[in-house]
Amino acid sequence: MAHYDCIIVGGGPAGLPAGIYTCRAGFRALLFERMFAGGQITTSTRLENFPGFPEGVDGPQFGSLVHDQATAAGLALEYDEVSALTLKGDVKRVQTASGAEHTANAVICAMGARRRPLGLDREDAFRGAGLSYCATCDGAFFRDKTVAVVGGGDTACEDALYLARLTKAVHLIHRRDTLRARGVMAERVKRDPRIDIRWDTVVEELRGGERLESLGLRDQKTGHRQELPVDGVFLAIGLEPQTELVRGQLVLDALGYIETDRRMRTGVAGVFAAGDVRNTPLRQVVTAAADGALAATSVIEYLEERQSADDA
Ligand SMILES: Cc1cc2nc3c(=O)[nH]c(=O)nc-3n(C[C@H](O)[C@H](O)[C@H](O)COP(=O)(O)OP(=O)(O)OC[C@H]3O[C@@H](n4cnc5c(N)ncnc54)[C@H](O)[C@@H]3O)c2cc1C
Structure with a gap:
């Protein structure tokens, strides 16, 4: 078991930038991704509306570029599924499908969304x-x-x-x-x-x-x-949020998305959410990345406040 300043769940366009900002501020962060770094956009052939790529960029290539940038910033990344989160209290507990268990002072939920099933037999x-x-x-x-x-x-x-x-x-x-x-x-x-x-x-x-x-x-x-x-x-009949892990622990809206304020804070101290998993009016790469940066900024503020309280 290891202890981190921040654990990020989900390595999509929200989670990876959150890691970049947290690590660049000098904090220790670990990100768990259960599939591919880059999230949903890795299933798209072309990302054409993200600034900085006038010709567009392949989804998988974009995912791998952001992954490289995040790990170069110092983000620790493990390919493992988070199977349980305990979010109340000062120390958050994160368990994974492979049996690992880690703790952190803060958690960023960036689990994104997935395609909705039709709900038919077979x-x-x-x-x-x-x-x-x-x-x-x-x-x-x-x-x-x-x-x-x-x-x-x-x-x-x-x-x-x-x-x-x-x-x-x-x-x-x-x-x-x-x-x-x-x-x-x-x-x-x-x-x-x-x-x-x-x-x-x-x-x-x-x-x-x-x-x-x-x-x-x-x-x-x-x-x-x-x-x-x-x-x-x-x-391709729409999305549903991947919020099973936090149901009963965080406030969700009527569609099951995590409710946050403009600083990506959930109602629970030290727990933040970013990207498609939260109640955002736009589910795109650019907004997910912006959410990740804001969530990290709120994490940094939260960790610094805790540090000052401990020092006092
Ligand atoms: C086909 C397609 C085309 C798209 N085209 C565009 C486009 O052109 N422009 C645009 O801006 N947006 C586009 N989007 C939308 C964009 O991809 C999403 O808005 C964006 O990826 C959201 O980022 P996210 O990080 O919030 O979530 P996601 O991308 O969903 O990433 C969440 C990550 O968390 C991981 N995860 C979830 N639960 C766990 C767990 N328990 N443990 C560990 N890991 C977990 C998932 O595996 C996933 O990798 C497209 C989406 C699709 C599907």
């Missing part, structure tokens, strides 16, 4: 057998095959465009009659002859044997039901 069974939540991770398995994307926001449109380059056909299934994606992205999808948009349509059933074979669809306006044969389906 969804878990078909995961990895035709059902995916990540087009850039799994798209290559569906080369020259027929796939569907479910959703109508930025991610669904980005997935449909990406898959259209690889596959034989893409059906975009959207429950409304307009796309929620930002203008330029929606226009690209509507103009793409390789993408067939099924408006006002919901997926009612996932069908198949060991692998997914077709989708049971229903037109919400006419009530007409139809079977759509597909080799794969990619779900």
